[in-house]
Amino acid sequence: MPKLGMEPIRKEALVKATIVEIGRVGSLDVTVSQIAKRAGMSSALAHHYFGSKEEMFLAAMRHIMTLYGAEVRGALAASEGPEGRIRAILRASFSPGNFRREAVGAWLNFWVLAQTVPEAKRLLAIYQGRLQSNLVAALRPLAGARAEAIAESLGALIDGLYLREVLKSGAPDGAVAVGVALRHLDAELARGA
């Protein structure tokens, strides 16, 4: 049955299964067997393609970040004006695709991973840097020298809203989160003016 060119297909299936399982179990205590089973293959094959469980986690992290980055870029391209760009970033951050239970759970656990695995820390730092520079770029025309400071608190607020989503029961509501972030932004901008 060996069809050739399976590698990318298998890897993608494993990455998605990893995210789903982390979200389902709620921690990084997922077994390779669980992941492999959900992806429809044996655990041996999972080890064959990724050398270790840690590599699977990192690949899953890159995947989530890639999705997030793409969504932000897309929203940014379709936006106009500084304020429009900020709204775009916020909407992308809390879009149904990113702001869903399993993705939020995955993020939380990647944060834990970052405490011990340097590569995970690096990836998370990249995410933070990109968010920060996107926000600063959009804020510069509106807030001048205060752009950095506002971007930092806005970034922390976004992360905090993600964190709090973990405790909520019921489906995530991105609109509410966007509203909270926008109110904060308005307040900051109003003060500067």
Next chain:
Amino acid sequence: MPKLGMEPIRKEALVKATIVEIGRVGSLDVTVSQIAKRAGMSSALAHHYFGSKEEMFLAAMRHIMTLYGAEVRGALAASEGPEGRIRAILRASFSPGNFRREAVGAWLNFWVLAQTVPEAKRLLAIYQGRLQSNLVAALRPLAGARAEAIAESLGALIDGLYLREVLKSGAPDGAVAVGVALRHLDAELARGA
């Protein structure tokens, strides 16, 4: 050698050791043996006093929350006026005792725990509720009907600042965090006025 009345002493030592080990390892993948060793006893004794590892985690969580709560109450008692009360809450939240690497790491991991262990979720909800009502009480005279909304975003911001501390290298700087939170607050209040 069995001196009587060891139970509370042993339990306290275990709770502290649990927090230290979680902070050191950076995850909940700490063994009971590690914890027991740091607390100066055998793993069997740890199991004797707490029935399970999970109970140890929950006890550690209660301990951290108790410390935090006590510090907030103390700061609140020594404060004057609505604005003073808010400052007190923020200062307590980012005090050296609470805002230190191992405590921050422990918080993060408790959040993970809350995804699967109902009791952990309950405890975290209590913390959030207390923080919220403390903030609302202090904000009411300043912001009236907007107190709840501001308290919510301020609470999320605090959590976000904790979260981001995890990625930073170097010693935590509570003063900076308090500054960020206070700026946010000022902005919100200025708008309402």
Next chain:
DNA sequence: CTTTTTGTTGATTGACGAGTCAATAAACTT
């Protein structure tokens, strides 16, 4: 002084899980 309660641990059990290996098979190369 014997019985019970409290403190304490080394040794053991039992389960589970990451990673390896050998074997099998289909496809591609020469």
Next chain:
DNA sequence: AAGTTTATTGACTCGTCAATCAACAAAAAG
């Protein structure tokens, strides 16, 4: 057709760890 590369898995190794147990020691109770 023979040889190589890619796909795939069941079985196995080896280690780890939570939880239990049996046993011992000292204090308190009767």
